[in-house]
Amino acid sequence: MEQVSTLERILRGIAISFVIIFFMFPILWIFLMSFQTNETILQVPPQLFFEPTIVNYEGLITGQLETAAGSLKIEFMGNLFNSLFLSTAAVIVGLILGVPAAYAFARLKFKGSEDIAFTLLSFRFAPPLLVLLPLTIYFQKIGLADTYVGLIWVYQLIVLPLILWIVRGYFEDIPADIEYAYRIAGHGFWSTFRKIALPLAGPGIAAAGLLAFIFSWNNFIFALVLASADKQPVTVGALAFITASGINYGQIAAGIVLSIAPTFALAMYAQRYLVEGLSLGAVKG
């Protein structure tokens, strides 16, 4: 076994610390900011020690934003609910559509299947703005603009390619013989899909679902253009903190903490699945 010299170990430690600080500091700072008032935040130089306050969280939860210019109503909790509802619904729809499709692409090599799969992936290449303008016009014509259904539909642009390509890789990894064996034992196509393919690709489906949830939670541009106040998710709702009388850093920070908390917790909980799912998707894709 190779011995790592002391110097190398120290240098390695410094490098790792640097990376951690670089990436984690903003999150830590936001977390600290969320417990400060605008006055303490804007102090120069910044204070490391301060009197923590939960006024920001209070404001968010009650929906009353107290500013220097007076009180303002905001819909933060509504936004949080919208985010949760939109992302969950988008992922459920994405899984219902994407998992069978992924199975078809993995197992039934039909004419043009590769092209269709690639076209679906290519949705991820185009900047969302490219499709947004025509979509907005269509949606207004057919009455889908500013509806949950319309948003969930558009979210499929994010969710579906992701689920399709990750889950497909997992389906392809199941030895075909195992499915053949189940068929030959006397079970039909659907039963084989349900009892063999789905359980064996389970971790992949879970990973894809989690990733899709995080991606749709973080989406901003679709909701900005297609949703009005009462359908907006947190990402868009945070804009309300930029008011005529100034930017409420404290509340923004509290809002950010609340809005990243669910995805952060999910990511922590399912870390292993996520890494597996992502790397597998990368290899297969």
Place this chain on the structure above:
Amino acid sequence: MSLKLTNITKSFKDDLVLNQVSLSVEKGQTLVLFGPSGAGKTVLLRLIAGVIEPDDGTIEIDGLDMQGVEAEHRGIGMAFQNFALFPHMDAHANIASPLTARKQTKDAIEAGVQKLAKLLKIDHVLSHQPKELSNGQKQRTALARALAGEPATLLLDDPLRNVDAKLRFEMRLELPRLLKDQNATVIYVTQDYKEAMAFGDTIAVMSGHGIQQVGTPADIYLSPGNIETARLFGDPVINLLDVRPEKGAQGLQVQISQTPVSIAEGYSNAVDTDCILGIRPEALRFVDKDMPGAFPVIVEAETPLNEKTVNLMRTVNGRELMLSRPAGSPGPSEGEAYIAVNTSDAMLFEKTTGNRIEPLHAAAKSGDSA
């Protein structure tokens, strides 16, 4: 006829795997598909099982055309070379799966599983997940699963390939009896000629996208249809020498080690053509110098091989020959020696096509005594 394949052709993209394959198996008989890897044996099994469809040709089971009949309705049991156990179900559920598919009662399923598990000696590991089973137990579980539905047709894809030598030996003894009890039509795939000869009522030799020869084990061994088949059967492999049969004083003869050696008179039609002489290593024997037909060789090495001893030798012209004899029988381990072959044991193949030359029958008989 229980199973009948007619002109089956299958290719994957541009790769032709099976070309015009026809086969038939009687009910209750065991047909061994024997051939090197890549010969299309597994593909043929999958076609019969119905998990892939042929490009052309028909498959009939009990007289019914199987085209468009899904795998689950063909009444087939199959054991895979890699076992293909369901990794998320325990051994019990694996074996029970053909029974649950038939919607049998709980008691019937339990009885069926227990009976097979006892027979195959895996009743103590029924609650284990596949990953907790040894290779031998996996193989028995896979076999039990294939048998559980009491299929009329049983497809076994090299089931002994991935198990250790001891178990393979045991199963070689057990399996034929087990298969006879099932009274199923069996197709058994193997790359091992000993297994082929032990299990097969009939052997079909596959190579080069098709079937080279179909026959009883003795047929295939004693009169292989071509050089390919002759080479695949037998260990050590058959000796093959370039020769040109000629008419000599003692009748038909070929030159080996610059010595004329008689061959069966039935090969008279091959005179003065380029041929390949095939001699099984066990058909050669050490003899005295004066014995008629004896030819000189230089013995280079001696290797024990199970119950045999194998000598590697060279002819005067430097061509390699192998001789095998019962272990412990006398013979030189090196240096000059004389060997001979029974006239009837030497086969001739056409050099251009590799096909065996069929000796003219009447003449072959008289040649036997020489």
